[in-house]
Structures are given as structure tokens and as C-alpha cells.
Amino acid sequence: MKLYEYSAYELSEMLRAKKISSRELTESVLCRAEEVDGKVNAYIYTDREMSLKMADRADHLIASGKAASRLAGIPVGIKDNISTKGIPTTCASKMLENYVPVFNATVMDKLADAGCVISGKLNMDEFAMGSSTENSYFKTTRNPFDNDCVPGGSSGGSAAAVACGEAVIALGSDTGGSIRQPASLCGVVGLKPTYGSVSRYGLVAFASSLDQIGVFGRCVRDAALLQDEIQGHDSMDATSAHRSYPSLYDGLNDDISGLKIGIPSEYYERGVKPGVTEAVMRSVKELEKRGAKVIPISLPSTKYALSAYYIIACAEASSNLARFDGVKYGYRAKDCDGLIDMYERTRSEGFGREVKRRIMLGTFVLSSGYFDAYYKKAKLLQKRIQQEFDDAFNSVDVIVTPTSPSEAFKIGERVLDPLAMYAADICTVTVNIAGLPAVSVPCGYSESGLPYGMQIIGRKFDEQTILNAALAHECSFGGFRKPAI
Amino acid sequence: MDIDIRHIAKLSRLRISDDELAGYEKEMSDIIAMVEAMPDIEDELTVDPDNAMTLRSDETVSEKIPRDEILKNAPKVVAGCVVVPKTVE
Numbered sequence: 230m231k232l233y234e235y236s237a238y239e240l241s242e243m244l245r246a247k248k249i250s251s252r253e254l255t256e257s258v259l260c261r262a263e264e265v266d267g268k269v270n271a272y273i274y275t276d277r278e279m280s281l282k283m284a285d286r287a288d289h290l291i292a293s294g295k296a297a298s299r300l301a302g303i304p305v306g307i308k309d310n311i312s313t314k315g316i317p318t319t320c321a322s323k324m325l326e327n328y329v330p331v332f333n334a335t336v337m338d339k340l341a342d343a344g345c346v347i348s349g350k351l352n353m354d355e356f357a358m359g360s361s362t363e364n365s366y367f368k369t370t371r372n373p374f375d376n377d378c379v380p381g382g383s384s385g386g387s388a389a390a391v392a393c394g395e396a397v398i399a400l401g402s403d404t405g406g407s408i409r410q411p412a413s414l415c416g417v418v419g420l421k422p423t424y425g426s427v428s429r430y431g432l433v434a435f436a437s438s439l440d441q442i443g444v445f446g447r448c449v450r451d452a453a454l455l456q457d458e459i460q461g462h463d464s465m466d467a468t469s470a471h472r473s474y475p476s477l478y479d480g481l482n483d484d485i486s487g488l489k490i491g492i493p494s495e496y497y498e499r500g501v502k503p504g505v506t507e508a509v510m511r512s513v514k515e516l517e518k519r520g521a522k523v524i525p526i527s528l529p530s531t532k533y534a535l536s537a538y539y540i541i542a543c544a545e546a547s548s549n550l551a552r553f554d555g556v557k558y559g560y561r562a563k564d565c566d567g568l569i570d571m572y573e574r575t576r577s578e579g580f581g582r583e584v585k586r587r588i589m590l591g592t593f594v595l596s597s598g599y600f601d602a603y604y605k606k607a608k609l610l611q612k613r614i615q616q617e618f619d620d621a622f623n624s625v626d627v628i629v630t631p632t633s634p635s636e637a638f639k640i641g642e643r644v645l646d647p648l649a650m651y652a653a654d655i656c657t658v659t660v661n662i663a664g665l666p667a668v669s670v671p672c673g674y675s676e677s678g679l680p681y682g683m684q685i686i687g688r689k690f691d692e693q694t695i696l697n698a699a700l701a702h703e704c705s706f707g708g709f710r711k712p713a714i
Numbered sequence: 715m716d717i718d719i720r721h722i723a724k725l726s727r728l729r730i731s732d733d734e735l736a737g738y739e740k741e742m743s744d745i746i747a748m749v750e751a752m753p754d755i756e757d758e759l760t761v762d763p764d765n766a767m768t769l770r771s772d773e774t775v776s777e778k779i780p781r782d783e784i785l786k787n788a789p790k791v792v793a794g795c796v797v798v799p800k801t802v803e
Contacts, residue, residue, distance in 0.1 A: 328787055330777050464770050536749040547726065550735075554727070556798055561789035568801045573785070577729040585728055586741060591718060592726045594749075609755040647741050648748060 232257035233394040237303050237451040244302045251302030255284035255346050258304045262395040265714055268376055270368045271390035273309050274317050275349035283346040290344045298357050300458050303346030308387050309350040310357055312431035313337055320433050321365035322355045324553050324560045324579035334431020335444055336459045343458050348396050355460030357435045359383050360653040364583045366581045373712035374679050376635035381411030388415035391445045393714050398455045399445040404436050405538050406657025408443045409669035413632035413682020416671045420444050420452045423690045424664035425470035425520045428463030436545035439661040447709040449700045453477040480693045483701040486520030490627030495531040496656055501634040508673025508681040509631050515705040524625050528617045531608050538658035540594050540607035547591025610640030615663045627698050632669040632682035665693045670699045717742050
């Protein structure tokens with residue numbers, strides 16, 4: 230077994246016992262990336278020298294006994310909308326093609342303090358808008374299980390890199406399913422934490438009230454390890470939650486006897502493929518065998534969630550992306566005839582089609598005469614959806630649904646039909662609307678060998694319970710299956 | 715519903731070419747048709763008292779990023795200033 234194939238928690242022990250060095254591990258991961266990234270296209274940016282320098286620093290920390298973190302020396306892939314000081318951060322957009330941040334996101338400072346190694350910056354849909362990574366300005370990431378299929382999105386680079394060993398673990402961001410859906414399509418574990426539990430400082434904003442940085446791993450333990458490192462209050466983020474954040478890794482326990490699992494019928498109806506439903510229900514049965522109790526529940530407003538989501542997200546995006554005007558940083562159109570001409574041409578040339586459409590949709594729903602009909606209605610629906618989850622969690626501990634209504638679809642299949650593309654998020658957007666934590670775990674495979682994912686949703690700040698349920702599932706299901714790449 | 719894409723694009727500081735217009739009109743109309751199915755809810759928007767934001771107090775910035783470093787990302791710089799097209803004749 231090669232080093233890049235091990236889980237982060239195993240590698241952590243090997244590093245601390247000095248059986249391997251971070252340099253050896255980093256070399257192994259970078260070589261793997263060189264070997265397969267021509268097929269997968271997961272990375273936008275790598276810098277071998279930079280990564281090895283970080284590895285040497287980690288080895289020094291470990292050798293001198295100063296490495297306090299379990300992740301010291303472990304290579305982590307970073308979604309390219311997370312600000313990395315001195316390292317290009319493009320958001321997969323022409324608008325930021327040459328942008329090099331002068332500051333680190335809080336999560337990057339935390340990873341640096343822990344002694345982690347950055348393996349590179351990972352591809353995504355432009356400004357995190359999309360569900361397939363086809364909206365990247367640079368390239369389309371391919372699913373490691375079938376190179377003709379999408380890896381999901383928007384964090385498709387993160388999911389694909391972890392699945393095929395180009396990164397041990399990775400950071401992503403999730404506004405409507407952008408961690409969980411690609412995790413599902415690439416057969417890895419993806420955790421979207423509670424809104425407010427991970428600082429958003431330095432995450433390039435798409436929809437600030439829904440955006441959340443989260444983690445990818447090939448197993449539940451790895452996701453817990455990385456989440457432990459990045460969670461916590463940050464004074465640089467006004468929405469960051471003041472509370473204690475005990476170690477999720479230390480709290481992992483696969484004993485789920487007495488756990489009450491809610492099954493909402495609405496998530497097993499519209500457009501969900503029978504194979505997905507069967508795989509999820511088979512997994513639920515296994516959890517029952519381990520002592521969990523299954524309770525049918527109803528979340529009736531689910532059918533309106535996609536509409537509410539796209540209104541709120543696009544409204545916030547239209548405001549957040551107003552900053553890209555060609556003045557202080559980023560792309561600027563050439564030979565402009567005045568300031569307005571510069572703004573309009575810069576934005577029209579710098580943004581891709583999906584981003585422009587979402588900015589216009591957001592502008593429309595906030596424009597004079599339409600606010601009450603769209604934005605206000607969507608915000609009231611958000612309140613109702615939150616209430617329905619609150620009520621459900623009075624009688625259950627976790628809620629289990631499919632993560633994605635289908636397995637990975639073909640590249641190009643949905644590009645021209647935004648509604649078909651948006652439907653990929655139908656099972657995940659409610660979690661962002663309600664600010665809840667949820668984890669996606671692999672739970673089965675289609676006839677052609679493409680992964681299915683199961684989503685486990687929890688109460689606010691109760692990541693521990695969903696990860697414990699995910700661990701119990703992983704013990705029954707057998708965990709990560711390598712793609713044949 | 716008819717959406718005046720040109721007007722919305724102008725508000726968004728975007729320019730839509732004639733070739734793109736029909737495509738955007740169709741896609742935006744489809745999306746608006748989907749979101750119009752949202753029900754009317756008799757309620758008012760309120761601030762959630764359980765999740766009020768805790769804002770930090772104002773403080774003097776102690777860690778400064780050098781001007782030159784910040785300006786490295788600017789598209790056009792002259793004498794330490796960002797340059798934009800002339801706005802006043």
C-alpha cells in the first residue's frame with residue numbers, strides 16, 4: 230500500500246511514531262497527483278517546492294516534540310475560494326485569474342499553526358456557483374469513478390482529489406450542497422458543519438448567510454480530525470458562534486443504540502432514483518440492526534426549498550459580487566471608454582455565464598416592485614423550513630435522506646438546462662437554509678459502479694451525533710471503495 | 715412573466731450581447747416560473763433573538779499590510795495610487 234492511500238488518522242500515528250516523514254508522505258501525494266491529475270483535473274495550482282518546504286517544517290516540529298496537532302505533517306487540499314496568503318486564489322474565475330491574496334483565511338492560519346502541508350488549490354465551479362464543476366473557467370474536473378461523468382460541485386476538485394489519492398483530506402465550502410453532493414458523487418465523506426462553527430473570514434463570499442467551510446475525507450475519522458482543526462470562534466467573523474468546541478474525533482463512538490432516526494417522506498419522492506432510495510434504506514436497516522429506532526417524519530415545505538434557496542443565494546450573490554469592478558484587484562477590461570464602460574465590460578468579460586445569470590436573478594428579485602413577491606416570501610419560507618426542522622428534532626436525533634437524487638451524471642448533460650442542474654441540490658439546500666450540520670457518506674453503488682451518498686442531518690452544533698451515526702454506518706457498510714484510476 | 719433582461723443587466727453592471735439575450739430570457743423565465751410556486755405566508759420578517767450577531771467593538775488596527783503589497787493586485791497603479799478611467803472632464 231502506498232502512503233497516499235492511507236487515511237489521515239493512520240498517517241498521523243505513523244508520523245508521530247516516526248515511521249514515516251511528512252516529506253515522504255507529501256512526495257507520495259504529489260507523485261500521485263502528477264500521475265492521475267491529467268485525467269481528473271482536480272488541481273488548479275500546485276507548487277512542489279512550497280509543499281515540500283511545509284513538509285520539512287512539519288518534520289522538524291514532530292522531531293522536536295513541538296507538534297501539538299494530530300494533523301501535523303498531513304497534506305491538505307484547499308478549495309480555490311479560500312484565501313491563501315501568497316498563493317493564487319482564483320475562485321476558478323477569469324475575474325481572479327492573477328489574484329494573489331495578501332492575507333490568510335482563518336482556517337488557513339489554523340492549518341498552518343497545526344503544521345499541515347498544503348498540497349495545492351482545488352478546482353471548483355466559478356465562485357462556487359454550480360453542481361458539476363463544469364462552470365470552472367479553467368477546466369472541468371472529472372469523476373474518478375468514470376471520467377465521462379462530473380464529480381459534482383461546486384467543490385468537485387476537493388471531492389475528486391480525495392477520492393483518487395491526490396489529497397489525503399481537503400477543505401471545501403457548502404452553500405447549498407457544495408460539499409455533500411460532490412462527496413456523494415465521488416464516494417467520499419463530506420461534512421457541512423453548523424453555520425457559525427467554522428470561521429468564514431477569508432472565504433470568498435457567495436451567499437454569506439448560507440456559506441460554510443467544511444471538510445472532505447475518505448472516512449468519518451478523517452473528516453472529524455480536520456473539522457477539529459478548523460472549528461471554533463473567530464472574532465474576524467461576526468457570525469461565528471461563541472461556544473465550546475470539544476474534539477469530535479475524541480468523541481467518536483459507533484454505539485448508536487437508542488438513536489432515533491427520522492425518515493422524511495418528502496426526500497424520497499420527486500426525482501429521486503429508485504437505486505438511490507434502495508441504497509439509503511438498506512443502510513438505514515443496518516443502523517436499525519445496531520439499535521437505532523426509525524421514525525417516519527414529515528418536512529412539508531421541502532418542495533419549496535429549492536425556490537427559496539435560489540432567491541436568497543442569488544440575492545446575496547448579486548450584492549457580494551458587486552465588489553468585482555476592475556478597480557482595486559482582479560481582471561480589468563482593456564481600452565475602456567470611461568468608468569461605467571470599464572465596470573460593465575470588466576464584469577461581462579470576467580464572469581462566466583452561470584455567475585452572470587445568478588447576479589441578474591439576484592438583482593431582479595431585489596429590484597423595485599419585486600422584493601415582496603420573491604425575496605420576502607423566500608425569507609418567510611426559510612423561517613418555516615427552520616421551524617419544521619426544529620419540530621422534527623423534538624422527536625428524532627438525526628434525519629436521514631439521500632444526498633443527491635442520482636449518481637454522477639455525464640459531463641455536458643445538464644449544462645444547457647439550469648433547472649435540471651439545480652435539481653441536483655434538491656436534497657441538500659434545506660440544510661443550509663436551516664443552518665444545520667449534515668454529513669454525506671457513501672452508501673452504495675449503481676450498476677455502472679458510480680457511488681450513491683446518504684445524508685445524515687443533525688441539530689445545530691450536534692456534529693458529534695451525526696458523525697457517530699456516520700461511523701456506525703461506515704462499520705456496517707465497509708467504508709471507502711477506491712476508484713479504478 | 716416577461717423579464718427585461720437589458721434593464722436587469724444594466725442594474726447589475728453587466729452587458730448582454732444580442733446573441734446572448736434570448737438564452738438568458740428563456741433561462742430566467744424558467745427559473746422565475748419555478749420560484750413563483752412558493753406559497754403566500756402570513757407572517758413578518760423578524761430578527762431571530764436567539765441568533766443575534768455579536769459584533770466586535772471598534773479597535774485600532776495593529777497589523778498593517780504594506781501598501782505596495784496590496785497594490786500588487788491592482789490592475790493599474792501610478793505613484794502608489796490605483797488608476798481608473800477619467801470620471802470628470
